[in-house]
Amino acid sequence: MSYTLQDHQYGKAETRLVRIYRDAPRHEIRDVNVTTALRGSFEDAYLTGDQSKVLPTDSQKNTAYAFAKEHGLGSIEDFGLTLARHFVDDVEPVSGARIEIEEFSWRRAVVDGAEHDHTWLRTGPEIRTAAITVEGEGDARREHVIGGVKDLVLLKSTGSEFAGFLKDGYTTLPETHDRVMATSVVAKWRFATVDVDWEDTYTRITAALVKEFATLQSLALQQTLWHMGTAALDAVPELAEIRLVAPNKHHFVVDLSPFGSENPNEVFFAADRPYGLIEATIVRDGAPDAGSAWRASAGLA
Template sequence: MAIVLGPNRYGKAENRIVRIYRDTPRHEIHDISVSTALRGDFAAAHLAGDQSLVLPTDTQKQTAYSFAKEKGLLSIETYGLDLAGHFVDHVEPVQTARIEIEEFAWERVVIDGSEHDHTWVRRGQEVRTAAITVDGSGQDQRTWVVGGLKDLVILKSTGSEFTGFMHDEYTLLEPTGDRVMATSLDAGWRFSSTDVDWEAAYLQIKQILLRQFALVHSLALQQTLYEMGKAVLEACPFIAEIRLSAPNKHHFLYDLSPFGVENTNEVFHAADRPYGLIQATVLHDDAEDAGPAWDSYTGLV
C-alpha cells in the first residue's frame, strides 16, 4: 500500500496587532490576533524539502501588519477579506487563503464624567471573531465569511427548568422547575453575502442572542440555543446559518441544612468541571453549501 501526502496548509498563527488611529485628537484603537493559512501545491516542500513555492510564514506576518496600515483595520471582516484576497490574487502558488481573527475590545476611561481621548481599559465581555476563506481566482473565485463571538458569559437567575428527562440506574439528578442557567457562549454566523455593514450586523446579532436568552422560558438549554439561532435568521436575511456552542455552567443549590439554615433557592455552588456542552446549528433549509467556511485552522475561531 502506498503512502501519500494528504491535505495540508501552513501559515502564521496568532499575530498580535494593535492599530491606533491618530487622525484627530480623539484616537481610536483596534486590537486583534490574526492567523493566516495558505493552501496550494506545496507537495515538494513536504516530500523533498523544496521551498521554492513556499511564501515564508514570516512574510505572511509582515503582510498582516502592513495591511493594518495600508488597508485599515476598522472592521475585522473587511481587513480579513483584503488579506485573504491578496494572498490568493498575488501569490501564484496559493490557491486558498484562510484568515482567522479575534478582536479584543477596549472602552474609554471616563475622567470627570467625560470619555478620555486616548486612554482605554480592556473590556472583557466577549471576544469578537471572524474567519474569512478565499478560494480560486478570477471569475471562479469564491469567498466565505463567518462572523462570531466567543466567551460571552451570561446568566439568568430564573426562567429555566429541567424536567422530564430520561432516567436509568445511574441517574441521580433531580428535576427542577426553577434553576439558574448560565453559559459561556461561542457563536459563529455564516454570511450569505459580503455586501454587509459588518459593525451594525455584529451589534444586532449580539443583541438578539442576549434578548432571546433572557426572554425565552427555557425548558432546556438546547431549546434556548435553537430559539436564539432562529431569531437571528429571522431578523438578518444576510445570515445563512448560525452555530452555537454553550457549556452549561451548572449552579447547584448548596445544602445549608447542617447549619439549620433554609436555602430557598438563593445560595449555589458554581461548578467548574465537569460541564454539559450543548451545540447546535440553525440554518435556512435552502442555504448554500458551507464549503470550507467552518474549516478551522487554529481552533480558536
C-alpha cells in the same frame, strides 16, 4: 507501502496586532489577533523539502502589520477579506487563503465625567471573531465569511427549568422548575454574501442572542440554543447558518439545613467541571452551500 499527502495548508498563527489611529486629538484603537493559512500546490515542501513555492510565515506576519497601516483596520471581516484576496491574487503559488481573526474590545476611560481621548479599559470577556476564506479565480472565485463571538458569558437567576428527562438506574439529578441558567456561548455564523454591513450585523446578532437567552422560559439549554439561533437568523437575513456551542455552567443549591438555615434558591455552588456541553447547527432553508467555509486553520475563529 505507499502513502498520499491528502491535505495541507500552512501559515502564521496568532499575530498580535494593535492599530492606533492618531490623526485627531481623540484616538481610536483596534486590537486583534490574526492567523493566516495559505493553500495551494505546496506538496514539494512536504515531500522533498523544496521551499521554492513557500511564502515564509514571517512574510505573512509582516503583511498583516503592513496592511493594518496601508489599508487600515476597520471591521475585522473587511480586513480579513483584504488580506485573503491579496494572498490569492498577488502570490502566484497560492490558490486559497484562510484568515482567522479575534478582536479584543476596549472602552474609553471616563475621567472627571468625560470620556478620555487616549485611554481605554479592556472590556469582555467576550471576544469577537471572524474567519474568512478566499479561493479560486474568475468564475471559480469563492469567498466565505464567518462571523462570531466566543466567551459570551450569560447567566439568569430564574426562568429556567429541567424536568421530565429520561431516568435510569444511575440518575440522581432531581427535577427542577426554577434554576439558575449560566453558560459561555461560542457562536459562529456564516454569511450568504460578502456585501454586508459587518458592524451593524454583529450588533444585531449579539443583541438577538442575548435577548432570547434572557426572555425565553427555558425548559432545557437545548431549547434555548434553538431559539437563540433562529432569533439571530430572523434578525439578519444575510445569514446562511449559525453554529452554537454552550457549556452548562451548573449552579447547585447549597444545603444549609445542617446550620439551621433554609435556602430558597439564594446560595449556590458554582461548579466548573464536569459540565454539560450542548451544541447546535441551524441552517436557513435554501442557504448556499458552505463549500470550504468551515475548514479551519488554528481554529481560533
